[in-house]
Amino acid sequence: MASMTLYNYFRSSTSYRVRLALSVKGLDYEYKPVNLLKSEQRSEDYLKMNPLGGVPTLLHNGRYIPESFAIMEYINEIFPEPALFPQDAYLRARVRQVCEVINSFMHPMGNLKTLKYLEEHHGYDLAKKEEWAAHWLNQGLETLEKILQEFSGKYSFGDAITMADLFLIPQLLTCQRYKVDISKYPTLVKINENCKALPEFAKAHPFKQIDTPAEFKNT
Ligand SMILES: N[C@@H](CCC(=O)N[C@@H](CS)C(=O)NCC(=O)O)C(=O)O
Structure with a gap:
């Protein structure tokens, strides 16, 4: 399984959500800081990955996924244990x-x-x-x-x-x-x-x- 890279910012709550999902699943990843105060989320290169210009974005197997909820659902499907949703x-x-x-x-x-x-x-x-x-x-x-x-x-x-x-x-x-x-x-x-x-x-x-x-x- 190729490693994952998370483009994120320490203080962003949406980034924190995804770091939590990775942490609860026990997954390692490369941390790529995107400094929101320097508007790095609106740079040309970042907007190619995440057109809305927000953090986080996940890179996995050469493909980008923007939006924290989409990333977390993806992580939960690819790495099902421990499950992040109830059975019911x-x-x-x-x-x-x-x-x-x-x-x-x-x-x-x-x-x-x-x-x-x-x-x-x-x-x-x-x-x-x-x-x-x-x-x-x-x-x-x-x-x-x-x-x-x-x-x-x-x-x-x-x-x-x-x-x-x-x-x-x-x-x-x-x-x-x-x-x-x-x-x-x-x-x-x-x-x-x-x-x-x-x-x-x-x-x-x-x-x-x-x-x-x-x-x-x-x-
Ligand atoms: N719905 C998006 C929101 C992404 C988002 O806007 N994140 C904030 C940080 S918590 C951000 O990057 N803000 C930058 C800005 O407003 O310019 C998600 O859940 O990933």
């Missing part, structure tokens, strides 16, 4: 619901290009950008808390790690970065603590990557 079709649908709340609703509201647009076209300063992000992120967190009150055990769905956890933990870190008080969501806090205690999660953490600036390492 209904529960699989509900895991995907959680992933979609995060991927389609929450993530775009705090994304760099969204906030940059608000700054450049509507004069938003840092405080207004944080207020914007917190408004939408809290709506997402309220929704996730309701869903996961029904399904969680140690983790989002019972006591086994699923795709839902790999989306949730990075998004919670983003929420904290935007000063959202996650302690209002006890089910999410419990899952966060339990996941963070696992070595697979520690390995994929944004502050432990090769492109993590010194100021963030060991924090």
